[in-house]
Amino acid sequence: MSLMERKTAEKKNKILNSALIVLAEKGYHGTTMEDIANHLLMTKGSLYYYFKGKQDLVFQSQIRILKQSIENVKSVNQQELTSEEKLAGVIRKHIEYSLREKAGFLLMANPTEIFSETQLTEIYHLREAYAACYDELIEAGVKAGDFKVENIPVARNVLLGAMNWVTQWYSEEGALSIEAFAQLVTDYTMRIVKK
Amino acid sequence: MSLMERKTAEKKNKILNSALIVLAEKGYHGTTMEDIANHLLMTKGSLYYYFKGKQDLVFQSQIRILKQSIENVKSVNQQELTSEEKLAGVIRKHIEYSLREKAGFLLMANPTEIFSETQLTEIYHLREAYAACYDELIEAGVKAGDFKVENIPVARNVLLGAMNWVTQWYSEEGALSIEAFAQLVTDYTMRIVKK
DNA sequence: TAAAAAATTGACTTGACATTCAAAAATTGA
DNA sequence: TCAATTTTTGAATGTCAAGTCAATTTTTTA
Numbered sequence: 001m002s003l004m005e006r007k008t009a010e011k012k013n014k015i016l017n018s019a020l021i022v023l024a025e026k027g028y029h030g031t032t033m034e035d036i037a038n039h040l041l042m043t044k045g046s047l048y049y050y051f052k053g054k055q056d057l058v059f060q061s062q063i064r065i066l067k068q069s070i071e072n073v074k075s076v077n078q079q080e081l082t083s084e085e086k087l088a089g090v091i092r093k094h095i096e097y098s099l100r101e102k103a104g105f106l107l108m109a110n111p112t113e114i115f116s117e118t119q120l121t122e123i124y125h126l127r128e129a130y131a132a133c134y135d136e137l138i139e140a141g142v143k144a145g146d147f148k149v150e151n152i153p154v155a156r157n158v159l160l161g162a163m164n165w166v167t168q169w170y171s172e173e174g175a176l177s178i179e180a181f182a183q184l185v186t187d188y189t190m191r192i193v194k195k
Numbered sequence: 196m197s198l199m200e201r202k203t204a205e206k207k208n209k210i211l212n213s214a215l216i217v218l219a220e221k222g223y224h225g226t227t228m229e230d231i232a233n234h235l236l237m238t239k240g241s242l243y244y245y246f247k248g249k250q251d252l253v254f255q256s257q258i259r260i261l262k263q264s265i266e267n268v269k270s271v272n273q274q275e276l277t278s279e280e281k282l283a284g285v286i287r288k289h290i291e292y293s294l295r296e297k298a299g300f301l302l303m304a305n306p307t308e309i310f311s312e313t314q315l316t317e318i319y320h321l322r323e324a325y326a327a328c329y330d331e332l333i334e335a336g337v338k339a340g341d342f343k344v345e346n347i348p349v350a351r352n353v354l355l356g357a358m359n360w361v362t363q364w365y366s367e368e369g370a371l372s373i374e375a376f377a378q379l380v381t382d383y384t385m386r387i388v389k390k
Numbered sequence: 391t392a393a394a395a396a397a398t399t400g401a402c403t404t405g406a407c408a409t410t411c412a413a414a415a416a417t418t419g420a
Numbered sequence: 421t422c423a424a425t426t427t428t429t430g431a432a433t434g435t436c437a438a439g440t441c442a443a444t445t446t447t448t449t450a
Contacts, residue, residue: 004396004448011397027308029224032437045440046398053439109304109363113222151379157364158357158383165356168304173349184346188353191386199418199426227407239408241428249408 012050015040016061024103028058028114058107059119065104066126072097073133083140084147087193088186090137094163095182105167131156138193148195155193162189207245210235211256219298223253223309253302254314260299261321267292268328278335279342282388283381285332289358290377300362326351333388343390350388357384 018040022031033044033054051057076089098105107114111123134156141147149155166185173181213235217226228249232239246252271284293300302309306318329351336342344350361380368376 008396027305030308033439034437043399044438045400048439049397054437106305110222110301113225154368154379155383157360157367158380161360161363162353162357162387165352165359168356169352172352184349185353188350188387191389192357192383194386203426228409229407238429240410240430243409244427 008050012060015047015050015057016064019057020061020101020103022103023058023061023107027103028107055115055119059115059123061104062107062111062115062123063126065101066123066130069094069097070126070130070133073130077133082146083137083144084190084194087134087137087141088190090134091159091163091189092182092186095166095185096178098164098167099170099178099182102167105164108164131160134159141193146195147193149193159189159192162192203245207255210242210245210252211259214252215256215296215298217298218253218256218302222298223302250310250314254310254318256299257302257306257310257318258321260296261318261325264289264292265321265325265328268325272328277341278332278339279385279389282329282332282336283385285328286354286358286384287377287381290361290380291373293359293362294365294373294377297362300359303359326355329354336388341390342388344388354384354387357387 015036019031019036022035022039025031026035033047036057037044037047047057051060072093073090076086076093079086079089081089111120115123131153135152138147138149138152138156142149142152163185166181170178170181176184210231214226214231217230217234220226221230228239228242231252232242242252246255267288268285271281271288274281274284276284306315310318326348330347333342333344333347333351337344337347358380361376365373365376371379
């Protein structure tokens with residue numbers, strides 16, 4: 001990758017970061033291209049130099065979050081831990097990450113309202129890959145005798161639901177740090193699969 | 196209530212029902228007033244005779260769903276059941292209802308994107324009332340020795356998260372009826388509070 | 391340093407949709 | 421029946437924000 005290509009990539013990244021901040025405040029439809037641009041001291045015209053349009057910009061940010069989520073799982077997976085510790089670690093990371101990237105995760109709730117068919121296909125593929133990681137971990141835990149789950153996809157979706165909903169209510173528990181909060185929630189969600 | 200008032204009320208109800216169907220398909224921002232009107236073989240002008248505007252219309256439908264949800268809890272509560280059976284019954288009902296009124300529940304995910312401050316206040320009040328029902332049931336179960344929960348608000352939010360997320364993935368389990376599906380999910384979510 | 395390439399600007403176009411409203415139609419009740 | 425009232429209509433209005441683009445500025449590179 002040439003210097004200039006890297007520069008462009010970095011700029012795109014900056015725009016995505018900025019977009020996520022504004023989106024977190026105002027949501028997809030409440031955010032205008034001008035809002036995103038102003039936050040970066042740019043004008044909206046420039047944004048179209050880097051992205052095809054609003055939909056594309058938000059799509060890219062969504063993809064980045066999903067890929068990062070999968071990376072997060074991998075980083076826990078390569079540690080030397082029991083399957084129970086691994087799953088707990090993955091859950092904790094997911095919660096912490098989702099609270100830091102609140103906007104991106106809020107957009108996940110209604111993707112069909114925002115994205116095109118093609119985009120949805122890609123998003124769903126990544127989601128499936130992410131879900132598969134959980135299925136593996138649960139399976140391993142069952143084999144190890146730590147978990148008791150008859151229907152892994154259902155248990156996994158129940159688990160992911162509990163995890164994804166935290167963006168809706170974290171602020172209510174205002175006093176807690178993200179880390180302490182994540183640990184607390186992890187304890188209760190782990191019960192879904194434990195023996 | 197006079198005859199004419201009742202007629203108007205009924206018409207409003209019909210509009211709300213119709214709106215929920217269209218909203219379930221296209222989401223809030225993807226639905227135009229014309230869509231809602233056409234679905235009823237009306238023109239959009241008439242809608243403004245019954246509702247102040249789009250926001251008001253959707254707000255009313257949201258309120259109706261929340262009130263109905265609270266009614267659902269009450270109907271289970273007055274049955275002669277153990278606290279464990281009561282909570283399981285309430286969860287099952289919630290899931291079944293949320294899948295039938297999918298749109299209304301999807302709108303719950305990002306209320307701040309849609310409603311005004313005043314409207315949000317009312318929605319949050321009803322949500323709190325609903326949450327309080329769960330807290331009571333969990334508390335009773337703890338006292339009866341069926342549940343083990345140290346932090347009731349957190350456990351309850353984890354529970355509600357798992358429940359509310361089902362609108363996102365029910366269709367994946369296509370073969371199951373709503374009832375069978377609800378029972379399955381109830382079993383796993385109950386683990387969050389059980390001893 | 392000067393030509394070429396990349397990046398930025400902001401005024402302009404465009405389309406979509408919520409909302410309004412005066413006129414028309416339908417319903418009611420005396 | 422017919423006047424009063426309620427309800428519906430659809431054309432007109434207004435707003436808002438996405439997306440475009442020719443001109444300009446900045447940066448690169450040779």
